[in-house]
Every structure is written in C-alpha cells, then in structure tokens.
Amino acid sequence: MTILFLKIVGAIALLIYGMKVMSEALQKLAGPQLRHVLGAMTTNRVSSVITGMFTTVAVQSSTATTVMTVSFVNAGLLTLVQAIAVIMGANIGTTLTAWIMSAGFSFKISNFVWPVFLIGLLLIYSKKRRYIGDFLFGMSFLFLALSTLGETRIPPEQLSILKDFFASCDPNSFGTILLFLFCGSILTFTLQSSAALMAITMMLCTQGGLPIYLGIALVLGENIGTTITANLVALTANTEARRAAFGHLFFNLFGVVWVLCVFKLFVNFACSFVGFNPTTNIAPVATQLTFALAAFHTCFNVTNTIILLPFVKQVSDICCWVWKPKPNKDDDDFRLRFIQAGIMKTPELSILEAQKEIHSFSERIQRMFGMLSQLIGEKNENKFNKIFTRIEKYESIADNMELEIANYLDHVSDAHLSDDTKGKIRAMLREISEIESIGDACYNIARTLNRKFSGKEDFTDKQYEHIHQMFALTDDALSEMNSMLNGHREDFDPNRSFNIENEINNYRNQLKNQNINDVNSHVYTYTVGTMYMDIIQECEKLGDYVVNVVEARMGTRKPEA
Numbered sequence: 400m401t402i403l404f405l406k407i408v409g410a411i412a413l414l415i416y417g418m419k420v421m422s423e424a425l426q427k428l429a430g431p432q433l434r435h436v437l438g439a440m441t442t443n444r445v446s447s448v449i450t451g452m453f454t455t456v457a458v459q460s461s462t463a464t465t466v467m468t469v470s471f472v473n474a475g476l477l478t479l480v481q482a483i484a485v486i487m488g489a490n491i492g493t494t495l496t497a498w499i500m501s502a503g504f505s506f507k508i509s510n511f512v513w514p515v516f517l518i519g520l521l522l523i524y525s526k527k528r529r530y531i532g533d534f535l536f537g538m539s540f541l542f543l544a545l546s547t548l549g550e551t552r553i554p555p556e557q558l559s560i561l562k563d564f565f566a567s568c569d570p571n572s573f574g575t576i577l578l579f580l581f582c583g584s585i586l587t588f589t590l591q592s593s594a595a596l597m598a599i600t601m602m603l604c605t606q607g608g609l610p611i612y613l614g615i616a617l618v619l620g621e622n623i624g625t626t627i628t629a630n631l632v633a634l635t636a637n638t639e640a641r642r643a644a645f646g647h648l649f650f651n652l653f654g655v656v657w658v659l660c661v662f663k664l665f666v667n668f669a670c671s672f673v674g675f676n677p678t679t680n681i682a683p684v685a686t687q688l689t690f691a692l693a694a695f696h697t698c699f700n701v702t703n704t705i706i707l708l709p710f711v712k713q714v715s716d717i718c719c720w721v722w723k724p725k726p727n728k729d730d731d732d733f734r735l736r737f738i739q740a741g742i743m744k745t746p747e748l749s750i751l752e753a754q755k756e757i758h759s760f761s762e763r764i765q766r767m768f769g770m771l772s773q774l775i776g777e778k779n780e781n782k783f784n785k786i787f788t789r790i791e792k793y794e795s796i797a798d799n800m801e802l803e804i805a806n807y808l809d810h811v812s813d814a815h816l817s818d819d820t821k822g823k824i825r826a827m828l829r830e831i832s833e834i835e836s837i838g839d840a841c842y843n844i845a846r847t848l849n850r851k852f853s854g855k856e857d858f859t860d861k862q863y864e865h866i867h868q869m870f871a872l873t874d875d876a877l878s879e880m881n882s883m884l885n886g887h888r889e890d891f892d893p894n895r896s897f898n899i900e901n902e903i904n905n906y907r908n909q910l911k912n913q914n915i916n917d918v919n920s921h922v923y924t925y926t927v928g929t930m931y932m933d934i935i936q937e938c939e940k941l942g943d944y945v946v947n948v949v950e951a952r953m954g955t956r957k958p959e960a
Contacts, residue, residue, distance in 0.1 A: 406547070411599065414544035415592045418496075421537030424530050444484045444711055448704060451488025456495050464489040465647060472639045479639065480715045483646040487708065490622075490650065490700040496594050497693035500545055500601060512546070515539045545598065562608035570612040576662060579613045580655070583620020584627070593625040597692070604688040611677045611688060615666055615695050619658065622651040622699070642718040649714060654703035669698035735800070738807050749811040750823050753804060757827060758884040760800050761834050761948070765877040767793040767841045768941075772870055774848050775863070783852055790845045797838030801831045822954075829951040830884075833944045837877075840941040847933045856927050865910055866934055872903050873938045876945045888953055896949045903942040910935050 455464045465486055472482045516539050522532030568575050587596050600617045603609040626648040634641070658665055663677075670677050673690040707714060737755040770790050777783040808824050816824070851857070858866070876899045883891045911932060918928040950956050 407602075410544045410547040411590075411595045413540050413547070414598055415590075415595050417537045417540030417542075417544055418592070418594050419537070421534055421541060424533035424537055444480075444708055447481050447484030448488035448491070448708065451485035451490075452492040453488075454485075455489040455492025464492070465643075468643060472643050479642055479646070479718065480711050482643045483650070483714055483718070484708070484711050486643070486647045487650060487704045487711075490647075491697070491704060493593075494693070494697040494700055497597055497696045498690075499541070500594070500598055501689040501693045512539045512543045565603075565608050565610060565613070568610070568613060570610040573659075575613065576616045576659070579616035580620040580623075580659075583617035584624040585620075586617075587621045587624025588627045593621040596621050596624075597696075601689040601692060604692065611670070611675075611691055612663070612666060614688070614692055618692055618696055619655050619699070623648075623655060626651055638722055638724050641722040642715075645721055646714060646718045649717060650703065650707060653707065654699060657703075657706070658699060665698070665702075666695060669695040672698070735803055738804070749807070750820060750827075753808055753811070753827055754884075756800075756804055756807075757830055757834070758881065760797075760804065760831065761877075761881050761884050763793070763800070764797060764834055764837050764841070765874070765881060767797070767838060768870075768874060768877060771841060771844055771848070772867070774845060775866060775870075780852075787845055787849055790842060794838050794842040797835050801835040804831050826951045826954065830948050833947040833951065836944045837941055837948075840937045840944065844934050844937045847930050847937070851927075851930050854926075856924060858927060858931060859923055862923070862927075862931050866931070869903070869906060869910070869935055869938045872899060872906065873941055875899050876903065876942050880945045880948050883949060883952055891953065893949050893953045893955055896946060900942045900946045903939055907935055907939040 451464055451468070468477065468482045468485045468489075472479060477485070515535050519532040519535030519539060522528045522535065525532070568579075570576075583596065583600075586599075587593050590596055596617065600609070600614050600621075604611060604614045626644070630641075630644045630648055666677050670691045672694045673687065675687050675691040677691070735756055736759050737752045767790060770786055770793070774783065774786045774790070777786060805828060808827055812821070812824050876896060879896045879899060883893075883896070914928050914932050914935075917923060918925050923931075
C-alpha cells in the first residue's frame with residue numbers, strides 16, 4: 400500500500416512538473432508576441448474573451464494568462480473590464496487540459512513517450528530549437544504521469560473499502576454535493592494545481608467507483624480552489640491587482656452557485672455530449688467517465704462566460720466596490736508599484752514588470768529634478784529646508800529602488816533564460832544604475848544650492864537665467880528618456896536624445912568660458928563662480944547619464960562627434 404501511495408504521489412508530482420515545463424517552454428517560444436497579442440486584441444469584450452482563451456491554449460496555463468493580465472492592468476495597458484473578459488476566456492482555454500488528460504487515460508501512450516524523450520533531449524542541445532525540446536520533455540512527463548495513473552491498479556482490498564465509502568455517500572444529497580465541492584476547493588488550494596486534482600478525480604471515477612455527480616462536485620470545487628491562491632497573493636499587491644484577482648473568484652463563484660441550482664439538469668446536459676448517462680453511472684468503457692468530466696468542465700466555463708459576458712461592466716463595478724482604492728500615500732514613501740512579490744510568473748512576465756518599474760523609477764527621478772527649480776528660486780529658509788529635505792529623501796529612495804529592482808532582476812536571471820531575455824536583463828541593470836546616478840547628480844546640485852543659501856553671496860540675474868536655461872535643456876533630456884522607457888524601442892528615435900545632449904555639452908562649454916571671463920572681470924567672486932559651474936557641470940553629467948540609459952535601452956551607441 401505504501402508503494403502504491405508513493406507511486407500515485409510521484410505520478411502527480413511528475414504531472415505538475417510536466418505541465419510547468421511545457422507551459423514555460425511554450426511561453427518562451429511565443430516570447431513577447433503573446434504580450435503584444437494580449438495588449439492589441441482586446442478592443443471589445445468578445446475579442447478579449449477570445450484572446451484570453453487562445454493565449455491560455457497557447458501557453459497551457461490559465462495562471463500565466465491571469466498573471467499577465469494583472470500585470471497589464473497594473474501597467475495601464477488593459478482596463479479592469481477588459482481584464483475580466485480576458486480571464487473569462489482563460490477559464491475556457493484551461494479546459495483543454497482536461498481533454499488532454501482524458502486522452503492520456505484512454506490510450507496506452509507510455510510506449511510512445513520514450514522516443515519523444517529522445518527527440519526532446521536532442522533538440523535541447525540544439526541552440527535554436529531547445530525550447531521545442533523543453534516542450535516535448537514537459538509533454539512527455541505529462542503523458543507519462545497520466546499513463547502511470549491510468550495503469551496503476553488499486554489492490555482489491557483497498558478498492559473494496561474505497562467503493563464501500565463512495566457507496567455510502569448519497570450522490571442525490573445536496574449536502575454531500577456541497578461537502579465534495581468544499582473538499583475539491585481545499586485540495587486544489589493545498590496541491591496548488593487544479594490539473595493534479597482533475598487527474599485524481601478521473602482516477603477515482605474510473606477505478607474507485609466515485610459517482611459522476613460527486614466527481615463533478617470535486618471539479619466545481621477545483622474552479623474555486625484555483626482562484627484562492629491568486630487572491631491571497633493579491634492582498635500584498637495594488638488595488639487593480641486585487642480587483643482583477645477578485646473578478647476571477649467572482650466569475651467562478653457565480654458559476655458554481657447557478658450550477659448548484661440546476662445541478663443534475665446541467666450535468667446530464669453536459670454529459671450527453673459524450674454519450675454518457677450520469678443517472679446510471681455505468682459507462683461501456685471506464686475512460687468514458689473522464690471525457691464526461693472534461694465535457695462538464697468545458698460546458699461549465701463556456702456557459703458561465705455566455706451568461707456573464709453582457710454584464711462585465713457590472714462585475715467590474717462589484718470588484719471596485721469590494722476593493723476600494725488605498726488611501727493616497729505620500730509620493731515620498733518608498734514602494735515598488737509594478738513588481739509584485741509572491742506571484743509565480745515566467746521570465747517574460749517578470750521582464751515586463753521590471754520595465755514598468757524602471758519607467759516609474761525614471762519618472763520619480765524627473766520629479767526630483769523638478770524640485771531643483773523650486774529650490775533655486777526659494778528665499779524663505781523654512782520652505783527651502785523643506786524642499787531640500789524632500790530631495791534628500793528622494794535620493795535615499797533612488798538608492799533603495801536601484802537595489803530592489805536589481806535584486807529582482809538577479810532573481811529572474813536564476814531561471815532558464817533565452818539569450819534575448821538575458822540581454823534585456825543586462826540592459827535593465829545598466830539602466831537602473833544610470834538612473835540612480837541621475838538621482839546622485841540632482842542631489843549634488845541641491846547640496847551646492849544649499850551651500851549657496853547658507854553663505855552670504857548670491858548668483859547674478861544672468862547666472863540665474865543661464866541655470867534655468869540649462870535646467871530646461873536637462874529636463875527635455877529627461878522627458879525624452881521617459882518617453883523612450885514607456886514605449887516600444889522601434890517607435891523611438893535615439894538621435895533626439897543625442898542632439899539634446901550635444902546642446903547641453905555646447906552650452907556647458909560656452910558658460911565655462913564665459914565664467915572664466917566674468918571671474919577675471921570681477922563680475923562675481925571666484926566662490927560664486929565655482930558654485931555656479933558646479934551646477935552647470937552636474938547638469939552636463941546628468942545629460943551623459945541620460946544618454947547612457949538611452950543607449951542601454953536602444954542597444955545602440957551615440958555616434959562619435
């Protein structure tokens with residue numbers, strides 16, 4: 400009995416691993432195209448559902464589609480209404496897994512798995528086709544696990560106990576249906592895999608005498624259990640992520656409630672598609688029960704989507720009512736907006752979140768630079784000190800953000816990555832380093848202004864005018880950098896940033912020569928001239944850092960002058 404138990408547990412572990420490997424390989428094969436499709440093909444509710452369905456079929460993971468969708472909502476690329484429609488489609492797409500499992504239980508495919516393993520291994524060592532090899536490996540693991548579960552025979556003495564237990568459960572009792580539904584939810588949450596519990600349910604129905612009505616109750620529970628983890632993780636995320644996760648839970652809960660109201664009628668209807676009569680619970684072939692479970696799973700999600708699709712806006716309103724916006728926090732508080740801890744995701748999704756976080760980082764740094772214009776014109780000591788303290792806090796935030804994003808990217812780099820993704824991570828690490836240097840330059844300018852404010856001397860009107868002109872050029876450079884970080888590389892012309900940097904360099908050289916003449920002519924003191932040029936030089940350095948960010952993002956270098 401111990402060996403049998405270990406064999407079943409091992410097969411389930413292999414099943415989960417196979418699904419994971421297969422899903423990740425498909426996502427790496429699709430790459431950014433999936434993100435582009437998800438962002439572009441959601442113009443209306445129907446197209447959003449279709450997009451969610453085909454994306455999930457493509458990657459064989461509704462979790463991946465849901466996490467990707469939440470990331471898009473966070474980034475402002477999808478509205479909550481679009482996200483909920485995509486999640487509905489993801490629920491339909493994930494039913495393909497049940498059909499794959501039914502096929503695995505129905506046919507003896509273990510003999511065909513070993514050649515596929517060999518082909519997959521050969522492809523893995525081929526650089527261009529290694530993701531196809533990973534996919535074949537994952538698929539082989541999946542079918543080997545299903546074949547093992549299907550061929551595993553429970554000993555007669557245990558089988559009789561199991562059948563006696565299920566025989567004691569009245570499938571016509573509403574209380575028994577609810578009990579099995581609850582057990583399905585808890586087991587799915589515990590196993591962290593609805594696919595694993597679906598495989599167990601199929602095994603119990605084909606061998607253990609589990610009545611189809613109670614097996615379908617377990618399947619209903621799986622639909623709820625698979626949403627619990629996402630909602631728990633979303634508790635640490637932002638408001639939009641919580642709403643999207645709750646939308647998934649609401650969709651499945653609503654479906655379970657109405658199905659329970661017409662339970663037997665709907666089960667009979669779904670099973671009729673595969674020619675099975677649930678009232679007798681007798682199938683000519685035992686594996687017909689597995690197809691009945693798959694048919695119910697598909698009918699449940701398709702019907703539920705048809706019912707709720709016209710009311711997506713109302714579902715969105717309910718999600719907004721349940722999760723109200725968090726109180727506005729001081730923007731001076733350090734927090735990451737897009738990188739969410741705890742949500743399992745693929746490197747492609749992680750890269751998307753990191754890119755959005757870097758854009759948020761650069762916007763914060765530009766706001767920090769904007770404070771310098773307030774600081775230089777402030778004459779009131781209390782107000783000056785308040786702005787200077789805020790800039791100091793922003794400098795500390797910049798240091799923390801660099802470290803947090805770098806640690807996140809370092810964690811992502813531990814995964815099995817494509818060469819393209821490795822290149823993106825290297826570029827991002829350079830971007831955050833240069834953006835943090837921009838923050839240092841801003842702080843150095845603030846310290847110089849603080850020295851000037853504490854002293855008895857002041858800049859001339861002409862110097863103030865030159866500093867403001869230099870600030871305007873520098874702010875233009877930062878604006879170009881932010882536009883580039885927020886869009887697609889193909890749509891951005893790096894020459895605009897290079898030209899602004901050339902203007903900054905030329906203006907710095909002009910002011911440097913003029914400053915020497917003014918000091919020699921005693922227009923102002925050497926001390927004032929030094930502080931003045933410190934500010935101009937830091938702006939020129941800042942422009943260089945901006946160009947470095949642009950080069951890292953665009954994968955190109957500024958032409959030599």
